Amino acid sequence: LNAEIICVGTELLLGQIVDTNSTKLSQYLASLGVNVFHKSTVGDNLQRIVESLRLAASRADLVIACGGLGPTQDDLTKEAISAAFDVPMVEDPESVEHIRSFFQRRRIPIAASNLKQALLFEGGNALRNDFGTAPGAVLEIDGRTIACLPGPPRELIPMVENQLLPYLRERHGLKRVLRSRVLRLAGMGESAAEERVKDLLGGSNPTVAPLLSGFEVTFRITGTGEDEGAVEAGILEAEKRLRQRLGKEIYGADDDTLESVVLGHLRDRGLSLVTAESCTGGLIAHRLTNVAGSSDTFLSSVVCYANAAKESLLGVRRVTLEGFGAVSWETAREMAEGAMRELGGDAAIAVTGIAGPGGGSDEKPVGLVYIATALPSALKVQEYHFAGTRLDVKQRTAQAALEQMRRAILHL
């Protein structure tokens, strides 16, 4: 079964709102094993909506239009479906009742235009709207299924979950399940990671696809079929093969974050963590404390932007700051050692660098960063060069620092 999604609304073409409806619908359709080959967005213009509907129906078995069911003159989706497929519209008594009672409950007088929303397709089915006045509709015509849904996500999503999906499952005998698993890497570039597993990519069921997501590389394994056990076994087998190649480069799966994994490794070993942050300015601590329950492992952090703070709070020696500079291998090391000593942690992450846009020099350009990771018996300091905006440099540094700590714990 192939589907096409059409989003209707001039506000989408003007960039006034971000479309999340089609994203959500795509997820639902994928989970049923329905392919989506095209999505399109069209404004509140009858002729263009009609053309988009006809094009979609020429290449898909299922066409889902979102938006344009409101009471105003701009809302034209149902009129367009009626015109595109030559289906008359008739008043749906249940929808009239629903709209009337909706306004009565809110003690708002009903406008004539609101009853326009009760017009549905002859021979079609209404989709009840539990969170608004506009019913959706579904229609079978010329071997195709055409559905229209209200634009507001809080109306659309429950309508899809509770009515459209069960209808599609029943009507088209859809028994397929779709399962996926995401493996996450933080220490390798996309090309390098792909190079290592090139022959395992693609595939048809399960599929394995790489994706750069934020500052991470992920591999998504997706399987589909009617036998849930077989689908899951296939995914597990693909995961095993990827893990054989990538080993400990994979830091986690699915909803794992690098920070939650690092905290987990430290917790397993009974080690507490402290951080000393210069150029990241608190971002590493912020990420660590986003993890629920982090307080049992993460103790404290010092954000020491000023040199004086590096001396007074972390005991970095003035001779080090003056001799090598605040952004140096030596300062990073003393920050990590000072953080363990002064803040009382078993493990420490320390970063110092130049986030920019100012503050760089030929010798020490913007993006130069030193990261120190300290464990009870291992200290490592590494130099990095990051590109991008100030925020990019902060984010790349935080990511690299957490990954360096993960590797230090696992002796990678």
Added chain:
Amino acid sequence: LNAEIICVGTELLLGQIVDTNSTKLSQYLASLGVNVFHKSTVGDNLQRIVESLRLAASRADLVIACGGLGPTQDDLTKEAISAAFDVPMVEDPESVEHIRSFFQRRRIPIAASNLKQALLFEGGNALRNDFGTAPGAVLEIDGRTIACLPGPPRELIPMVENQLLPYLRERHGLKRVLRSRVLRLAGMGESAAEERVKDLLGGSNPTVAPLLSGFEVTFRITGTGEDEGAVEAGILEAEKRLRQRLGKEIYGADDDTLESVVLGHLRDRGLSLVTAESCTGGLIAHRLTNVAGSSDTFLSSVVCYANAAKESLLGVRRVTLEGFGAVSWETAREMAEGAMRELGGDAAIAVTGIAGPGGGSDEKPVGLVYIATALPSALKVQEYHFAGTRLDVKQRTAQAALEQMRRAILHL
């Protein structure tokens, strides 16, 4: 001039990521007075990308394709443009150089597949990528402009702003201007703010529209026309009327952030800032240090999750922690005073609270937060109750803390 946007990527059709590129592009095109009548999304399939490009070129003067410029086998947008419009691809020496030096700077070995990204269209122009390896391209063919852009927003947006828009303006003689100004409020709810300026909303040119954006209320004034001076005068007049009503509730305009404004007020008064963070875990320091040049005013921060850290780093008294608890009016005050004393700042922000999901009790529920702001001659501690997830509570707390400091400085 009519434009059409094509987003390329199977991940979009599977609902794995939300498309914000086309939203942003739509805004830019609207600002030039370019109409967008259609957007479409297509997967990583050569034939379907070719068909989408041809359809777009049949109904628009300008076709912009986003995504599919990566180094992998799935990245097919340039191949599709080459096939759809019968244009050969040639290696662009500058792009080769850019890609090589990108990898050299990062000390990463270059893969052969990365050089595929330097292939561009014969007779076309490269769009330099300042934040990644994939150059974009723009091509004039049969009276149409075809552009392709990289998928990652942090690469696409600067490329559009700095290169594509100037190119389109020049090439198509676009003279219409659209200007807008955003006024920002952090201390009032949306309904309350709207109530205060109800009669000033709407309008046709300029328009005034309220919007809840993150945890802030904004009013966007938008004017359009060919006479730039008249457009700007209209916006200025609308801004004046809004400011008369909202006064110092407006913390800033356009790209101002609450953190940049707070730092600016302190800098103007010659005051340095330190922070002491418990439940925000470094987020306030992270926001402050996102501001370029913050190091002249923001000195340092202590993230003290553990009680021991509150004692040892900030000198909060044990009797206070034991008598009133770590989340209390008294602890917040001692954290602020301790931060000024121990970290040597003229002003301090201190927060302590329960971000959840665990750690709450009947007496001190999740979302209870105390914020202390200290200035040389003024200390204020305030109790707040925030709802939402752990991250929501952290973000609302950071926002409220910065706003409390802004009000303290302005004696609001």
